[in-house]
Amino acid sequence: MPSWQGRALTVVPTYNERENLARLVARLRALPGDIHVLIVDDNSPDGTGAIADAIAACDPGVHVLHRAGKLGLGTAYRAGFRNGLARGYDFLCTMDADFSHNPQSLPFLIDKAASGYDLVIGSRYVRGGTVVGSPPLRKFISYAANALAHIVLDVTARDCTAGFRCYRRQVLETIDLDAVFSSGYSFLVEMAFLVERAGFRTGEVPITFVNRTEGASKISKLEIYKAMYTIARLRTSALPWDRIVAIYHGRLDRR
Numbered sequence: 001m002p003s004w005q006g007r008a009l010t011v012v013p014t015y016n017e018r019e020n021l022a023r024l025v026a027r028l029r030a031l032p033g034d035i036h037v038l039i040v041d042d043n044s045p046d047g048t049g050a051i052a053d054a055i056a057a058c059d060p061g062v063h064v065l066h067r068a069g070k071l072g073l074g075t076a077y078r079a080g081f082r083n084g085l086a087r088g089y090d091f092l093c094t095m096d097a098d099f100s101h102n103p104q105s106l107p108f109l110i111d112k113a114a115s116g117y118d119l120v121i122g123s124r125y126v127r128g129g130t131v132v133g134s135p136p137l138r139k140f141i142s143y144a145a146n147a148l149a150h151i152v153l154d155v156t157a158r159d160c161t162a163g164f165r166c167y168r169r170q171v172l173e174t175i176d177l178d179a180v181f182s183s184g185y186s187f188l189v190e191m192a193f194l195v196e197r198a199g200f201r202t203g204e205v206p207i208t209f210v211n212r213t214e215g216a217s218k219i220s221k222l223e224i225y226k227a228m229y230t231i232a233r234l235r236t237s238a239l240p241w242d243r244i245v246a247i248y249h250g251r252l253d254r255r
C-alpha cells in the first residue's frame with residue numbers, strides 16, 4: 001500500500017524509444033498505488049507512438065499525447081502537465097523513457113512529496129545518489145550546469161538538471177507555465193528556479209542514475225548553449241528592475 005493519498009501521474013516524454021517503452025510502462029504499472037502513465041510522443045520516426053497506442057489500448061491507466069514533430073523536452077513536459085492537471089491528478093511526476101531513472105525509485109519521490117515537499121527531485125548529487133556509466137565529459141557538463149545554477153541563480157537543489165521529479169499539483173497550478181520560456185532540456189533548471197522563487201519547498205531523494213543502454217541520446221551541443229542562455233536570462237529577470245529604473249531616473253533628474 002502506498003503511503004500517499006491522491007492520484008499520481010508520470011509524464012514520460014518519448015522520441016525514438018521503441019526499445020524501452022513497453023518494458024518501462026510495464027514496470028511503472030506494476031508499482032503500488034496505481035500510478036498512471038502519460039506518454040508524450042513527438043511523432044517518433046521509429047514508431048514509438050504506435051507502440052504507445054497499443055499499450056494504452058490494453059490499460060486504462062496509460063494515456064498518450066501525440067504531437068506533430070520533435071518540439072523539445074520542455075514543451076513535452078508542459079503539454080503533459082496541462083493534460084494531467086485537467087484530468088485532476090494530485091502528483092505529477094516526470095521521468096525519462098530510457099531507464100536512466102529506475103521506476104522502483106518513483107514511489108519514494110511521491111512519498112516525499114506527500115510528506116510536505118512541493119517538488120521532489122530524484123537526485124544524483126545528494127548523499128547516496130550516484131551516476132553509473134556516464135562518460136566523464138557528460139558528468140562534467142552536468143556538474144558544471146548545476147554549479148552555474150547554484151552560483152548564478154541561488155537554486156538550492158543539488159541536482160536541478162534532473163528530469164526525475166514529482167510536483168504537487170498546486171505547484172503547477174501556481175507557476176505560469178505559459179511564461180516558462182525554455183523549450184528544451186533547460187526547462188528543468190528554469191522550473192527548479194521558479195519553484196524555489198515562488199516559495200515552494202524542494203526536496204531530494206538519492207537515486208542511482210544509469211546511462212542509457214538502449215536507443216540513442218537526443219541531447220545536442222546546442223542544449224549546452226541554451227542552458228547558459230536560460231541561466232543568464234533568469235538572472236537578468238530576477239534583478240530588481242523597478243529599483244534600477246528608479247535609480248537611473250533619479251540620476252537623470254539631478255543633472
Ligand SMILES: Nc1nc2c(ncn2[C@@H]2O[C@H](COP(=O)(O)OP(=O)(O)OP(=O)(O)O)[C@@H](O)[C@H]2O)c(=O)[nH]1
Pocket residue numbers: 012013014015016017040041042070071072073076095096097098100211212216217218219
Ligand atoms: N516528446 C519528446 N521527448 C523527448 C524529446 N527529446 C528527448 N525526449 C525524451 O526525453 C527523455 C530524455 O532524453 P535523453 O535522450 O535520454 O536525454 P538524456 O538522458 O539527457 O541523454 P542520454 O544520457 O544520452 O540518454 C527521453 O525519454 C527522450 O526520449 C523531444 O523533443 N520530445
Ligand SMILES: [Mg+2]
Pocket residue numbers: 096098100212
Ligand atoms: Mg537519457
